[in-house]
Amino acid sequence: xxxxRRHLIxxxxxxxxxxxxxxxxxxxxxxxxxxxxxLPYPTNVFEPYIxxxxxxxxxxxxxxxxxxxxxxxxxxxxxxxxxxxEEILAKLGDVPEAIRTAVxxxxxxxxxxTMFWQxxxxxxxxxxxxxxxxxxxxxxxxxxxxxxxxxxxxxxFGSGWALVTVTRDGTxxxxxxxxxxxxxxxxxxxxxxxxxxxxxxxLNYQNRRADYLKAWWNTVNWNKLAERYxxxxxxxxxx
Ligand code: MN
Numbered sequence: 001x002x003x004x005r006r007h008l009i010x011x012x013x014x015x016x017x018x019x020x021x022x023x024x025x026x027x028x029x030x031x032x033x034x035x036x037x038x039l040p041y042p043t044n045v046f047e048p049y050i051x052x053x054x055x056x057x058x059x060x061x062x063x064x065x066x067x068x069x070x071x072x073x074x075x076x077x078x079x080x081x082x083x084x085x086e087e088i089l090a091k092l093g094d095v096p097e098a099i100r101t102a103v104x105x106x107x108x109x110x111x112x113x114t115m116f117w118q119x120x121x122x123x124x125x126x127x128x129x130x131x132x133x134x135x136x137x138x139x140x141x142x143x144x145x146x147x148x149x150x151x152x153x154x155x156x157f158g159s160g161w162a163l164v165t166v167t168r169d170g171t172x173x174x175x176x177x178x179x180x181x182x183x184x185x186x187x188x189x190x191x192x193x194x195x196x197x198x199x200x201x202x203l204n205y206q207n208r209r210a211d212y213l214k215a216w217w218n219t220v221n222w223n224k225l226a227e228r229y230x231x232x233x234x235x236x237x238x239x
Contacts, residue, residue, distance in 0.1 A: 032071025033081045034110060036064050037117075045122045049215040051204045059117065062199050066109030066180070073102035085111050086238050089184040108180035111239050112161060112193065118239075119192040119228070121221030128222070130170070131229045138172040139164075145174070150213040152176050153196045162213075163193040166232040184239070189232050192225055 039059050044052035074081040080088060080095055080103065088095065088107050095103050127135055127142055139145040145164070152174055153162035160178040165188050172191065175183065183190055194200075194216050201212035231237040 032067075032075065034067050034070050034074075034085070036067045037114070039117055041122055046120065046219045049218045050201075054201065054203045057203075058195075058199060059113075063110070063113040063117075066106045066113065069102060070106035070110055073099045073106060084238070085114075086184050089182060090187045092185060104185075105180050108182050108185070111184055112180055112182055112195070114239050115190055115193060116195055119221060119224055120219040121224055123221065123223070124218065125222035127225070129226065130233075131222075131226050134170055134172050134229070139174065146217055148174050149194070150210065153194055153213045154210050156196055159197040161193045162196055164191045165189060166191040166229060166237075168233065168235060170229065170233045189237050191228055191232065192220065 036059075039055070042052075043055035043059070046055065077096060077099060080099070083091075085107055088103060089111060092100060092104055126132075132142075135142055135145055139148065149162055149164065153176070156162065156176045156178070158178065160176055161182070163175045163177065163183065165173050165175050165183050167189070177183065194213065196209060196213070201209065205212040205215075228237055
């Protein structure tokens, strides 16, 4: 390629990159097998329930840090680095002890947040069809589920996740996990979860976790949850 043409393309790419810079620049990306996907929607899409600044910091720094730390942990362990994320989590006991805690925390954090961005989305909707029937059968309906889920998130001491797990036969259950643990570590599947680490809500809600838990339901993408429910029953839900 002639030099001037190459410079033109590089120049265009640089301008495009500069124009697309988010208000908070992404943290430095470590090299490695794991990567952070961009958010599938604008960061301000959930206002006023979740503010854009919280979304930017949460995705570009907190989630990126889990990815970077996971890549750093597996750097000298090619057998672990080559495994899919859900398989690493299901087989933590096989991960070399020297990196097991780092992998548990950061692979867990990467998986939890990857799921979290997916189950949220603009457009909202409502549970329908098979999923609506399962919520009624297993948990007592949408209102009951929201109340019990919020209570579980509120009672969780410290940092962690409120979750709804789904079995291969489609049974739902409300659970919690501390820190960045995930039911994937037991080979289970998560239909959806809410992040109750303070970094998920502190800028807007400070100590009012209960208000955040209530507001978060406005960000749930029920069409995506229906897809995930069908995938769980088909055995194709990974994260
Ligand atoms: Mn988080």
